[in-house]
Amino acid sequence: MRRVVLIRPRRDGRIFGKAPGAPYTLMRLASLVPDEIPVEIWDENLRDLPLDTLKEGDLVGVTAMTVDIDRGETIARRAMKQGAGVVVGGVHATLLPEHVQTFAHSTMVGEGYFTWQQLIQDYAAEGVKGLKSVYRDEEWANLDGVAPLTDRVIQMVDERNNYWTPYMEITRGCPRNCSFCTAIRVSGRRMRLRPVDEVIDEIERRGIKRFFLTDDNFGLNFTTDPDYIAELFQALSKLDLHGWTCQSEMSIANHPELLEMGLAAHLDKHFIGFESVNPDNRRQLGGKSKGLAASAEEAIRTIRSTGIGVVGLFVMGFDEDTPATFQAMWDFIRTSELDSISATMLTPFPGTPFRQLLEEEGRLLDMPWSTYDTAHVTFQPKNFTVEELRSAYDWLCRKTYSPMQIARRGVRSLWRYPLNQAGKKLFGSFSTDYGYRRTYAYRNS
Numbered sequence: 001m002r003r004v005v006l007i008r009p010r011r012d013g014r015i016f017g018k019a020p021g022a023p024y025t026l027m028r029l030a031s032l033v034p035d036e037i038p039v040e041i042w043d044e045n046l047r048d049l050p051l052d053t054l055k056e057g058d059l060v061g062v063t064a065m066t067v068d069i070d071r072g073e074t075i076a077r078r079a080m081k082q083g084a085g086v087v088v089g090g091v092h093a094t095l096l097p098e099h100v101q102t103f104a105h106s107t108m109v110g111e112g113y114f115t116w117q118q119l120i121q122d123y124a125a126e127g128v129k130g131l132k133s134v135y136r137d138e139e140w141a142n143l144d145g146v147a148p149l150t151d152r153v154i155q156m157v158d159e160r161n162n163y164w165t166p167y168m169e170i171t172r173g174c175p176r177n178c179s180f181c182t183a184i185r186v187s188g189r190r191m192r193l194r195p196v197d198e199v200i201d202e203i204e205r206r207g208i209k210r211f212f213l214t215d216d217n218f219g220l221n222f223t224t225d226p227d228y229i230a231e232l233f234q235a236l237s238k239l240d241l242h243g244w245t246c247q248s249e250m251s252i253a254n255h256p257e258l259l260e261m262g263l264a265a266h267l268d269k270h271f272i273g274f275e276s277v278n279p280d281n282r283r284q285l286g287g288k289s290k291g292l293a294a295s296a297e298e299a300i301r302t303i304r305s306t307g308i309g310v311v312g313l314f315v316m317g318f319d320e321d322t323p324a325t326f327q328a329m330w331d332f333i334r335t336s337e338l339d340s341i342s343a344t345m346l347t348p349f350p351g352t353p354f355r356q357l358l359e360e361e362g363r364l365l366d367m368p369w370s371t372y373d374t375a376h377v378t379f380q381p382k383n384f385t386v387e388e389l390r391s392a393y394d395w396l397c398r399k400t401y402s403p404m405q406i407a408r409r410g411v412r413s414l415w416r417y418p419l420n421q422a423g424k425k426l427f428g429s430f431s432t433d434y435g436y437r438r439t440y441a442y443r444n445s
């Protein structure tokens with residue numbers, strides 16, 4: 001066996017010379033490769049891939065989400081043609097393994113903590129013919145001591161020079177089961193927690209000062225495990241961090257002491273899934289939100305009053321949505337005190353209850369996976385034609401991401417900081433909205 005090559009297909013490319021987010025999942029998997037086997041991480045967002053160097057003796061692992069699985073397939077087929085052993089894993093492989101099996105020697109279903117090292121051994125022993133067609137984690141691993149990042153991987157990736165945003169994981173899982181979300185199938189229903197000392201050790205060894213948490217619903221832990229969160233915040237408050245962000249739900253507004261502790265722990269913004277301002281959609285929202293604009297506004301005010309920012313995450317195109325929902329959404333965006341806004345199109349990802357419903361009702365459109373970017377209409381809506389839903393969404397995005405609106409929210413966000421920090425926070429105050437504007441713009445490019 002020559003080497004293990006782990007590949008992330010292109011999605012965003014570089015922005016001002018750096019790729020947007022570090023390949024954290026591949027960093028964890030690369031850390032499980034035994035020391036005696038060379039391992040490389042190839043990120044196509046960062047540079048063109050030297051695919052012509054792949055050959056027999058290489059074990060190639062491709063990870064892909066649904067939106068970039070087509071590019072993942074192209075890479076996998078080419079690597080197989082040149083004689084390498086190819087395994088495809090990640091979110092799409094976990095949700096739709098029968099698709100991935102058509103273009104890889106092996107499909108890795110689940111997190112890989114129980115099977116990845118076995119797969120490497122099988123390939124090292126017998127090459128391609130030693131590989132099973134599916135490696136499936138049958139249970140959710142305890143996160144205690146799982147795949148700590150090795151120093152060789154940390155040095156290889158060089159996050160500080162190559163990436164704008166390092167990612168980090170502290171907890172994993174979400175029991176909510178919102179009808180459109182893949183988290184319960186990809187990360188599990190049970191919330192799992194990494195030991196606080198491992199989290200601190202990893203941050204220190206990586207030398208990162210900022211990070212975005214990949215946790216599906218970090219904020220739910222405020223309610224389910226407040227002692228753990230308090231211990232974590234106490235430990236993080238002792239580090240010299242510039243700020244970090246996480247995905248949450250509005251129930252964190254019920255925990256003022258933890259919000260205060262979070263601020264001391266350098267927590268800068270919560271990305272909160274309000275999802276909708278149409279209460280008729282509440283059944284789709286897993287019990288975390290009732291789709292009431294007034295409750296959302298109150299939660300935003302409470303959280304922001306502690307000095308922490310709120311990015312609002314919203315999904316458009318539910319079956320109960322009508323043209324009036326778009327107007328209500330825009331009214332909310334205009335008048336709420338959010339720091340940034342993500343307005344996405346409902347997308348029927350494989351394995352979700354929403355997709356199952358569309359399949360039963362024959363409402364899935366025949367669209368390439370690359371349109372599963374949460375900015376395209378990929379199904380037949382209930383109260384709109386496809387074209388009407390598209391143009392309602394365009395209308396909302398044009399208004400939400402106009403330079404004037406981005407500037408307004410950016411200045412509001414900047415206002416949260418003491419004057420002597422304003423310079424340092426300038427980029428971060430505008431970049432979140434700018435990133436969402438860019439995502440929406442993909443569709444029209």
Ligand code: SF4
Pocket residue numbers: 174175176177178181182183184216217249273285286288
């Ligand atoms: S609360 Fe968030 S992470 Fe959990 S199922 Fe709903 S959308 Fe997914």
